[in-house]
Amino acid sequence: xxxxxxxxxxxxxxxxxxxxxxxxxxxxxxxxxxxxxxxxxxxxxxxxxxxxxxxxxxxxxxxxxxxxxxxxxxxxxxxxxxxxxxxxxxxxxxxxxxxxxxxxxxxxxxxxxxxxxxxxxxxxxxxxxxxxxxxxxxxxxxxxxxxxxxxxxxxxxxxxxxxxxxxxxxxxxxxxxxxxxxxxxxxxxxxxxxxxxxxxxxxxxxxxxxxxxxxxxxxxxxxxxxxxxxxxxxxxxxxxxxxxxxxxxxxxxxxxxxxxxxxxxxxxxxxxxxxxxxxxxxxxxxxxxxxxxx
Amino acid sequence: xxxxxxxxxxxxxxxxxxxxxxxxxxxxxxxxxxxxxxxxxxxxxxxxxxxxxxxxxxxxxxxxxxxxxxxxxxxxxxxxxxxxxxxxxxxxxxxxxxxxxxxxxxxxxxxxxxxxxxxxxxxxxxxxxxxxxxxxxxxxxxxxxxxxxxxxxxxxxxxxxxxxxxxxxxxxxxxxxxxxxxxxxxxxxxxxxxxxxxxxxxxxxxxxxxxxxxxxxxxxxxxxxxxxxxxxxxxxxxxxxxxxxxxxxxxxxxxxxxxxxxxxxxxxxxxxxxxxxxxxxxxxxxxxxxxxxxxxxxxxxxxxxxxxxxxxxxxxxxxxxxxxxxxxxxxxxxxxxxxxxxxxxxxxxxxxxxxxxxxxxxxxxxxxxxxxxxxxxxxx
Numbered sequence: 001x002x003x004x005x006x007x008x009x010x011x012x013x014x015x016x017x018x019x020x021x022x023x024x025x026x027x028x029x030x031x032x033x034x035x036x037x038x039x040x041x042x043x044x045x046x047x048x049x050x051x052x053x054x055x056x057x058x059x060x061x062x063x064x065x066x067x068x069x070x071x072x073x074x075x076x077x078x079x080x081x082x083x084x085x086x087x088x089x090x091x092x093x094x095x096x097x098x099x100x101x102x103x104x105x106x107x108x109x110x111x112x113x114x115x116x117x118x119x120x121x122x123x124x125x126x127x128x129x130x131x132x133x134x135x136x137x138x139x140x141x142x143x144x145x146x147x148x149x150x151x152x153x154x155x156x157x158x159x160x161x162x163x164x165x166x167x168x169x170x171x172x173x174x175x176x177x178x179x180x181x182x183x184x185x186x187x188x189x190x191x192x193x194x195x196x197x198x199x200x201x202x203x204x205x206x207x208x209x210x211x212x213x214x215x216x217x218x219x220x221x222x223x224x225x226x227x228x229x230x231x232x233x234x235x236x237x238x239x240x241x242x243x244x245x246x247x248x249x250x251x252x253x254x255x256x257x258x259x260x261x262x263x264x265x266x267x268x269x270x271x272x273x274x275x276x277x278x279x280x281x282x283x284x285x286x287x288x289x290x291x292x293x294x
Numbered sequence: 295x296x297x298x299x300x301x302x303x304x305x306x307x308x309x310x311x312x313x314x315x316x317x318x319x320x321x322x323x324x325x326x327x328x329x330x331x332x333x334x335x336x337x338x339x340x341x342x343x344x345x346x347x348x349x350x351x352x353x354x355x356x357x358x359x360x361x362x363x364x365x366x367x368x369x370x371x372x373x374x375x376x377x378x379x380x381x382x383x384x385x386x387x388x389x390x391x392x393x394x395x396x397x398x399x400x401x402x403x404x405x406x407x408x409x410x411x412x413x414x415x416x417x418x419x420x421x422x423x424x425x426x427x428x429x430x431x432x433x434x435x436x437x438x439x440x441x442x443x444x445x446x447x448x449x450x451x452x453x454x455x456x457x458x459x460x461x462x463x464x465x466x467x468x469x470x471x472x473x474x475x476x477x478x479x480x481x482x483x484x485x486x487x488x489x490x491x492x493x494x495x496x497x498x499x500x501x502x503x504x505x506x507x508x509x510x511x512x513x514x515x516x517x518x519x520x521x522x523x524x525x526x527x528x529x530x531x532x533x534x535x536x537x538x539x540x541x542x543x544x545x546x547x548x549x550x551x552x553x554x555x556x557x558x559x560x561x562x563x564x565x566x567x568x569x570x571x572x573x574x575x576x577x578x579x580x581x582x583x584x585x586x587x588x589x590x591x592x593x594x595x596x597x598x599x600x601x602x603x604x605x606x607x608x609x610x611x612x613x614x615x616x617x618x619x620x621x622x623x624x625x626x627x628x629x630x631x632x633x634x635x636x637x638x639x640x641x642x643x644x645x646x647x648x649x650x651x652x653x654x655x656x657x658x659x660x661x662x663x664x665x666x667x668x669x670x671x672x673x674x
Contacts, residue, residue: 101507102505103475106407110436136607138607139607154554155551156549156553156605157553160557163605207553217403236557237560240559261560279561279658280659
């Protein structure tokens, strides 16, 4: 088991003929993901990597069973691409594209949820269930199969954590990047809920950063609903200077609550979640907990 | 991107939100002329993209044109938290009966547009939020339905606005919400929103933050990327599509992704170093962007060592290596480089950098430790 995707997940690639789309589709195929084909408007009927290209998502789903779609189209067209996938009834949509205007994403998020689809991102690295399937842009070689789930706001930092864990022999069940944008299809709590219900995930590594209060909300959720799930934290930004913030709205929104790395780390520790000072120490703490159990 | 008060107010006025009459001056004589035109008491206000200008003496009342000229002479050129004042806004002074707070913004928690209001506007609003959060009232805009009239009524009642002002408040909230969407803003804040002696609601100060990702469809401000009072290197980096913050230490750090860039700085600090900057290449950066990033970092006279820490995903390590090689071919520098490139096309990247005088590191902590050592040696 794993969450979101497994070896059977049939994946469509939107923006298939573009530089990023074709490059990463090839890496996904190398990993063993079941990429069915892709969509690029105006290029229907062509082939990429020996797979069919359709003009639209609805044409693709008319010909093939598709479970999930990954989006690589440029920012100006990405909001439309997400809605197109939702409209065609794709259950899981993962948007890699960054720099989508935030007002577009507010509407997209509401639309996708109205259609009953799950959106991952935008501006995220995707999801990998090591040894089974990858729907994302993470480097294949850094991940290894196992029972530790990872959920993260940051893409590249996730690769580092997975790499450090793999090097110590700690494999992963699924690794999910939720993205760092203010508007997100999927948040920490959504993923933690999935991990808690996954029989093959025995512990979770949660990677957060400065800004906002999503980490604190997630920690409260865990205490209330899954107090027995072992969770290990890492928060980036201890050395970051206070942001160049304008207006008072940021501080007012958080009700005066702290949004710095130190505030988040203190809260995690006060709730009993171990927090590491650096990436390799995080892997060592997780490894040590495994040995303590055995 | 943040807008100045005068830019925000001109935009509010166009949207039909009442603001005091005012004009911008860049010289004391200009301020004098505006005061003559108004023929009344004026407020002379520093235009800087930072808070606390009132406490720093950046706002002065002037009874007559002479005083307006004096005030402008005093304020122009003033340094407020590192921002040099280049413009003043000269406005007709308002008679304030009550100060309120009103803002529309993107709210991460509800994932919607939120409108916040309070009966206790003014400089102490942050203390109000911390001390008595129940004094800040909120309504949320449905992404498809927008703000409804009954929500505005509730908000007006909750901030104890006189009933006679409810219709004007409705119009104001609707216009603020519409302006936030129309101009692709993350934040549009009026603080204080005043009730003046004619019982009108007037925006006495305004702050606006635009969504950088939407500047392409906001031609009015899209060309102003990189505000004049930002650090010049930051503006140069912004124009190259890099996310750069100058910090002033001796270890330059280059990474891809904000989280990894911060974790890299954190590790340098953890091992006793002092990060010179935050530099996030972003996702899928080009060879040219990397070259520009190295140029910017090496130019900083305080830098003693440089750490490149890239986890290739959508960013390809070989392209980062090519960008670094191009920079090293062009620049004569004795600054030592520690390079850690893992992930997509990593082997190719190592081949490209083989002929160059750089130290490779494979582990994150090893790279951070080594660059801190080299910076110490360079400083000694």
